[in-house]
Amino acid sequence: MSAGAPGAAPLAVVHPDATVLAEAAAARLLTRLLDAQSVRTPVHAVLTGGTVGIKTLEAVAASPLRGAVDWSGVHLWWGDERFLPDGDPDRNESQARAALVDALIADSGLPEDHVHAMPARGAVVGGVTVETPEQSAAAYAAELAAFAEAGGPSGDSPAAVPAFDVLLLGMGPDGHVASLFPGHDGLTARGATVGVHGSPKPPPERVSLTFDALRRAREVWVVAAGAEKAAQAAAALAGGPVVDVPAAGARGTERTLWLLDAAAAG
Template identity: 35%
Template sequence: MNGPHLQLEVYPDAGAACRMAAQRLAQALAQGGTAALAGGNTPRPAYHLLAEMELPWPAITLVPTDERCVPPDHPERNDRMLAEALGDRGYRLVRLPAELGPEQGAREAEALVAPLVPFRVVLLGLGEDGHTASLFPGHPALEATGLVAPVRRAPKPPPERITLTLRALSQTETALLLVTGASKREALRRLLTGDDLPPRRLTVPTLTILADREAADAMEA
């Protein structure tokens, strides 16, 4: 199917891929601006590296690409992970009110996100099933027309979430997809060979994929 041009960059290991992700984020935010950042464990090392860089932190706004409908202090919150990984650098962190539940949380988050687009940079991840943010293959949230969508019955726990939509994530100067580890190999192969996975539905001109050799091994064999 049609979609963004996929530009694959392969690095020797996950550490090198994360270092490049941090460098690309720093380049995009060198003059300040807003970034939408993936949660989960994969990008955490990149955020630790980013935190060590000299940037105009008070001029930077960060927002998670998605959030789990759990209490604000829950260890699985993406905003909590971002705050812990980056530390106190003076940036503004926009917290999506997912604790209100999918529908109300998405409605209130819409008002928070609207002034933030277009983003300077978006960093996404890729799940083993091909999802990105909390946009899962075949899920109704893929068809959402707003900037933030409620998610119920997500195939990966927790089942209730809110997520930035394809419309929101596509409004960016730079779109990055960080993919590391052998467990992501099949999803990356499917993405690169044309399967209708959520990242292919982005309307950005180019999606730059930062992959480690383990994840990209199937494409290089």
């Protein structure tokens, strides 16, 4: 897999600090959902975890623009998840629910069945208890495929997923996005999802969208803050090899944005 990943070339937008970055990303996300709803319904957004990702969701919750979105026509997905029991505070879903999602369900008309969490360890899906990351990944791939018809894959893409209107990603100091880590087998996984073992960042077991799925998004936004991420952000924006800098392979079909604070921009 080369640095010349398919999709739109990245554009970097730099904000002065992590707080402004999260607030700006929240405003941009709400505007993106409104713009998408002006031309199609439903719309699909992929959420991310991490410090800035959750701060972005908190900023969405506090924004007066939040009420302008028709949340009954929005579906929420995740780019990756820690393979932990339901409700574990380290799950991206748990943190996103506390920051935004539960409030949207309670008072903004977001249907509970529009919240598509990756199955947790011990969840029962189709009468089967999910005991491995691979089982969770397979169940999530099936759910993604159920919504793929209207904006499904074309050409030689093997990922049956919605054409996500916006897909948010954080980036680790090692350049990973979702749970696709440098040198790991998940980088070359085909289809929509992959079970991850031996993650260098705990917990070791995770579930992730693949590059096949990430690259189906109309817009991909990588949101990163902190000086410890500057070297990998620069390498990814310069087109570094995906095997070493997975973030370099995260591209949208129409737009790829890097939303950085000044420290991450280096």
